Amino acid sequence: MTITTPVPSADTLRGLCEVHLPGDPGYDVARTPWNVAVDQRPAAVAVPRSVDEVVEVVRAAAASGLRVAPQSTGHGAGPLEGADLGDVVVVRLSALTGVTVDPDARTARVVGGTLWQDVIAATSRHGLTAPHGSAPDVAVAGYALSGGLSFYGRTHGLAANSIRAVEVVTADGSLVRADATTNADLFWAVRGGGGNFGVVVAIELDLLPYPDVYAGMLLWDRERAPEVVRAWAQWTREAPDSVTTSLRIMSFPPLPELPPFLSGRDLVVIDGAILEDDERADQLLARLRMYEPEMDTWGRIPAEALLAVHMDPPQPTPVVSDHSVLGVLTDDAIEALLGQVGPGRQSGLLLAELRHLGGAFARPAPHGGALSHLTGSYALFCIAVAPFPEAVAAGREAARRTVRALARWSQPSRVPTFTENREDASSMFDGEAWARLAHLRAHADPTRLFVANHQV
Numbered sequence: 001m002t003i004t005t006p007v008p009s010a011d012t013l014r015g016l017c018e019v020h021l022p023g024d025p026g027y028d029v030a031r032t033p034w035n036v037a038v039d040q041r042p043a044a045v046a047v048p049r050s051v052d053e054v055v056e057v058v059r060a061a062a063a064s065g066l067r068v069a070p071q072s073t074g075h076g077a078g079p080l081e082g083a084d085l086g087d088v089v090v091v092r093l094s095a096l097t098g099v100t101v102d103p104d105a106r107t108a109r110v111v112g113g114t115l116w117q118d119v120i121a122a123t124s125r126h127g128l129t130a131p132h133g134s135a136p137d138v139a140v141a142g143y144a145l146s147g148g149l150s151f152y153g154r155t156h157g158l159a160a161n162s163i164r165a166v167e168v169v170t171a172d173g174s175l176v177r178a179d180a181t182t183n184a185d186l187f188w189a190v191r192g193g194g195g196n197f198g199v200v201v202a203i204e205l206d207l208l209p210y211p212d213v214y215a216g217m218l219l220w221d222r223e224r225a226p227e228v229v230r231a232w233a234q235w236t237r238e239a240p241d242s243v244t245t246s247l248r249i250m251s252f253p254p255l256p257e258l259p260p261f262l263s264g265r266d267l268v269v270i271d272g273a274i275l276e277d278d279e280r281a282d283q284l285l286a287r288l289r290m291y292e293p294e295m296d297t298w299g300r301i302p303a304e305a306l307l308a309v310h311m312d313p314p315q316p317t318p319v320v321s322d323h324s325v326l327g328v329l330t331d332d333a334i335e336a337l338l339g340q341v342g343p344g345r346q347s348g349l350l351l352a353e354l355r356h357l358g359g360a361f362a363r364p365a366p367h368g369g370a371l372s373h374l375t376g377s378y379a380l381f382c383i384a385v386a387p388f389p390e391a392v393a394a395g396r397e398a399a400r401r402t403v404r405a406l407a408r409w410s411q412p413s414r415v416p417t418f419t420e421n422r423e424d425a426s427s428m429f430d431g432e433a434w435a436r437l438a439h440l441r442a443h444a445d446p447t448r449l450f451v452a453n454h455q456v
């Protein structure tokens with residue numbers, strides 16, 4: 001005799017807030033994350049417009065034997081691809097947004113699903129900014145709760161260390177505040193463990209005192225990659241912590257919506273920010289400018305404009321990727337990279353990126369949470385565009401190939417925000433932090449109600 005466990009029904013959620021179940025006209029749009037290559041098919045998508053609605057959905061889901069996956073934009077939905085979500089309610093926080101800035105305290109209170117672009121628009125009115133990432137439409141929650149690498153990072157560390165307090169709807173359906181003195185274990189756990197511990201409905205962030213920043217990009221044809229990558233590698237080995245940059249080797253198809261300097265081109269691009277005065281920043285950049293880039297946009301810009309420097313896609317995009325952390329970037333490692341994505345190669349990738357780590361990224365924060373620093377010197381991130389199902393497998397293999405080619409120089413750790421495949425999340429934390437996270441999760445969420453992209 002086979003015993004089958006009935007899949008709990010999500011019908012009980014109807015009427016609690018905007019809810020889409022399979023078969024409803026709005027279901028397909030509601031279930032689709034920012035990364036449209038991820039085909040997630042949950043039991044329901046709930047779109048709460050108030051904290052009370054979040055509480056009701058979490059309680060009703062738990063009472064019905066359903067699980068809950070908090071999701072703000074779905075930029076980080078990759079690890080859910082292929083997962084059985086038949087008993088999972090995606091709680092989409094895109095309608096629960098807002099920012100309040102306290103310029104005197106230099107903090108901002110950011111509501112659950114708010115995007116970085118809205119936070120920075122609000123802070124910049126006060127001459128302040130925050131440790132946002134490269135894409136304007138990433139949400140603060142998924143980014144900062146998973147670490148968050150900004151172009152301020154080698155000076156100021158991971159964005160998670162800027163979190164002062166969170167308000168969370170926990171597994172028992174209560175709304176709690178957690179900070180350094182109240183619910184301190186939960187406060188420690190969410191700063192790294194994020195969606196494993198509840199639906200975060202507000203985050204209080206420390207802001208940065210920069211009305212403007214020296215930032216921009218240098219761009220060359222990919223033919224110049226061998227000398228430019230070597231020069232950047234040497235430059236980053238000596239760069240002070242005030243310099244946070246990325247190097248990408250990129251291949252764009254010819255598309256009319258792209259500007260001519262990108263359309264149909266293979267390029268090498270270095271971008272980021274330098275937290276120095278103009279004279280010192282120019283001095284530092286001189287060693288890259290001597291390679292005579294075709295385009296040089298570096299200069300002092302309003303801090304808000306840093307959101308556009310990396311040219312991330314402005315709309316939902318189908319992408320697959322792979323990632324590793326490199327301990328060093330030796331000449332041999334550069335050869336291996338160029339062997340995959342250098343001049344003349346058809347890698348199948350949109351880009352292979354190296355983000356420079358080290359500096360404050362590498363220093364444990366004194367009052368940090370589960371993830372307060374990163375090991376390694378460079379994060380390698382390889383991305384392919386996958387607009388149709390067959391392209392998914394091919395893109396994944398292309399990304400994997402380049403990551404594999406650099407395996408000799410990589411280490412077992414992972415950067416959570418750059419990990420878009422389902423992986424053992426223990427590789428994202430040090431051993432002690434992982435053990436404590438697992439222990440806290442077992443107490444805080446004994447039935448494993450919450451489904452995060454990176455599971456503790």
Ligand SMILES: Cc1cc2nc3c(=O)[nH]c(=O)nc-3n(C[C@H](O)[C@H](O)[C@H](O)COP(=O)(O)OP(=O)(O)OC[C@H]3O[C@@H](n4cnc5c(N)ncnc54)[C@H](O)[C@@H]3O)c2cc1C
Binds near residue numbers: 137138140196417
């Ligand atoms: C174009 C692009 C550019 C990027 N640039 C950077 C960058 O510069 N630096 C960097 O570090 N990362 C970067 N990322 C990665 C990005 O930070 C992660 O994908 C992050 O998880 C996105 O957060 P989200 O909330 O928008 O995504 P979501 O997919 O909505 O969330 C990801 C996970 O975070 C958790 N989560 C989200 N919201 C909540 C909530 N309210 N409560 C509890 N848990 C929640 C959940 O576990 C969820 O599975 C980039 C990604 C893309 C696609």
